[in-house]
Amino acid sequence: MSATLDAAAAPIAIGGVAYEVVMGIECHVELKTETKMFCGCRNVFGAEPNTNVCPVCLGMPGALPVPNRLAIELLVKAGLAFGSEIPAYSKFDRKNYFYPDMPKDYQISQFDMPLTQGGVVPFWLPDGTHGSCRLTRIHLEEDTGKSSHASRDGRIAGSTHSLVDFNRAGVPLMECVSEPDIRSAPAAVAYLEALKRTFVALGVSDVKMEEGSLRCDVNLSLRPVGQEEYGTKTEIKNMNSFNSVRRAIESEMARQAEILENGGRIVQETRGWDEAAGTTHSMRSKEQAHDYRYFPDPDLTPIEFAPLDVTRLRESLVGLPQARIDRFVSDDKLSIAQAHQIVDTPGLADYYDAATALTEKPQATANFVLGDLSRLANETGVPAGESRLGVESLAEIVALVEAKTINSKTAKDLIARVWSDGGSPREIVAAEGLGQVSDSGAIDTLVAAVLAANEKSVADYRAGKTKVMGFLVGQVMKQSRGTANPTLAEERLRAALGDGAE
Numbered sequence: 001m002s003a004t005l006d007a008a009a010a011p012i013a014i015g016g017v018a019y020e021v022v023m024g025i026e027c028h029v030e031l032k033t034e035t036k037m038f039c040g041c042r043n044v045f046g047a048e049p050n051t052n053v054c055p056v057c058l059g060m061p062g063a064l065p066v067p068n069r070l071a072i073e074l075l076v077k078a079g080l081a082f083g084s085e086i087p088a089y090s091k092f093d094r095k096n097y098f099y100p101d102m103p104k105d106y107q108i109s110q111f112d113m114p115l116t117q118g119g120v121v122p123f124w125l126p127d128g129t130h131g132s133c134r135l136t137r138i139h140l141e142e143d144t145g146k147s148s149h150a151s152r153d154g155r156i157a158g159s160t161h162s163l164v165d166f167n168r169a170g171v172p173l174m175e176c177v178s179e180p181d182i183r184s185a186p187a188a189v190a191y192l193e194a195l196k197r198t199f200v201a202l203g204v205s206d207v208k209m210e211e212g213s214l215r216c217d218v219n220l221s222l223r224p225v226g227q228e229e230y231g232t233k234t235e236i237k238n239m240n241s242f243n244s245v246r247r248a249i250e251s252e253m254a255r256q257a258e259i260l261e262n263g264g265r266i267v268q269e270t271r272g273w274d275e276a277a278g279t280t281h282s283m284r285s286k287e288q289a290h291d292y293r294y295f296p297d298p299d300l301t302p303i304e305f306a307p308l309d310v311t312r313l314r315e316s317l318v319g320l321p322q323a324r325i326d327r328f329v330s331d332d333k334l335s336i337a338q339a340h341q342i343v344d345t346p347g348l349a350d351y352y353d354a355a356t357a358l359t360e361k362p363q364a365t366a367n368f369v370l371g372d373l374s375r376l377a378n379e380t381g382v383p384a385g386e387s388r389l390g391v392e393s394l395a396e397i398v399a400l401v402e403a404k405t406i407n408s409k410t411a412k413d414l415i416a417r418v419w420s421d422g423g424s425p426r427e428i429v430a431a432e433g434l435g436q437v438s439d440s441g442a443i444d445t446l447v448a449a450v451l452a453a454n455e456k457s458v459a460d461y462r463a464g465k466t467k468v469m470g471f472l473v474g475q476v477m478k479q480s481r482g483t484a485n486p487t488l489a490e491e492r493l494r495a496a497l498g499d500g501a502e
Contacts, residue, residue, distance in 0.1 A: 012253065019222045019223060021220060022180050022183070023219060023221075028217075029175075030212070032206055034070075036172065038065030039054050049165040053166050065108065073309075074174075074203075075116070075204075076116065077204060078176075078202060080310070082198070084119030084137075085116065087115075087116075089113060090302065093110055093296055094107070095141070096293045109140075112294075113302075114138070114140075115138065119134070124339070131187050134178065137177050139175055141175060142171065143173040146165045185246045186246070192242055197343060200346075201320060216245060219235050220256070232265075232268050234268065234269055240275070244273060248273040248280060251280055270282075270285070319349070324343055324353075328343075328362075333362065334362065334363065334366050338370060355395055358392065365394070372412055393425055394415075404485070406429060414429070447489070447496050473493065
């Protein structure tokens with residue numbers, strides 16, 4: 001399946017030639033396991049440096065790795081969620097390179113026989129267009145340690161020594177490698193967000209970018225529109241948020257465009273992202289696969305995945321976020337932003353689905369779920385699904401509003417009241433006489449009282465200051481204790497004031 005190119009991919013004019021950006025993304029995701037990939041050390045963020053280590057993850061001579069079964073199954077679930085093929089056989093390889101935070105001076109990874117192959121990641125862009133990006137593979141490897149550099153006064157610049165924390169070394173790391181199907185910064189972010197929400201839904205990873213459990217590298221090049229051959233690419237690293245990804249892509253596109261505009265040549269290299277400066281900078285020449293001298297890890301036997309295990313994992317894939325988003329947009333006619341917000345809030349999609357099944361009013365339900373319910377959830381720290389305002393109560397409120405039994409203000413008050421104290425909204429309205437007043441005679445009585453008490457506002461309106469109408473409607477609502485029909489109140493106010501506005 002080929003990618004769907006997005007509308008945001010506007011060409012770049014360079015010397016009278018239209019260029020397009022071509023991007024592939026390598027996304028590294030730390031898996032949510034109790035222990036590391038090849039040993040029994042704890043997989044936990046924030047521990048004291050070098051406390052979760054052992055001879056295996058420190059690369060001591062004679063220490064033998066043992067694969068983490070759960071990590072393998074989590075990766076396979078991720079692949080199945082995107083329609084990847086699960087080969088019958090796969091293996092681990094040694095990827096050789098020499099960094100201070102590599103305990104063994106090689107990384108256990110996968111090269112030519114990964115756990116998954118292919119697949120497609122669909123996504124929606126903010127402008128409402130649909131896109132997709134093919135996956136080359138998702139493979140499994142171990143994470144590296146973490147280096148930090150400091151001078152005697154604690155600053156990075158002019159550092160006099162470096163420290164290495166090996167707690168992260170050996171943490172199971174899933175690498176999602178995409179095809180070069182991305183054509184714009186918005187599409188890159190939408191693709192990464194689709195990955196993230198799927199991994200969270202599957203329980204594969206907590207995907208906390210601030211803790212380094214999701215990191216991504218972008219391979220970017222420019223080529224003339226219509227040309228099949230790719231341009232020379234650079235790889236951008238060190239991006240710690242989706243906003244940084246967007247900014248880094250835009251910066252690197254501008255840098256390459258300027259070089260080409262001036263008749264220069266793009267050099268294939270790895271570039272870092274400087275968040276403060278908002279620019280990329282050269283780090284090193286880009287390695288090729290042969291530079292890593294891959295070969296099968298002799299300490300690890302090949303993996304044979306039983307078909308029954310694949311079937312079991314595939315059957316566990318329920319309620320995937322992308323399918324829900326597609327349904328919310330296509331069937332319920334919600335906006336992309338609404339669909340994403342519902343799906344991205346833990347538990348909210350289940351609540352919305354259950355409530356909509358009762359109300360049969362998707363948009364009205366979504367308005368309440370994303371409005372008052374989400375506000376109360378944020379203020380109280382209680383998820384909507386765990387509050388006293390169950391889906392049946394929300395359905396009652398939606399029905400009361402749709403029938404014009406209550407107005408929007410009363411609905412808001414009821415939501416807050418039932419959220420706090422529970423109870424049936426319908427019974428509360430009946431017992432306390434909170435039904436909406438839509439009787440013209442009753443409204444006219446309220447209008448007369450409000451106009452008599454606000455002579456200046458009446459004069460302002462008749463002088464052409466029509467914005468005071470909102471104030472007058474508010475006064476009618478106040479007089480009625482929020483029960484007046486606001487639309488009727490405005491109509492009767494205009495009728496009482498005549499055609500005095502200029």
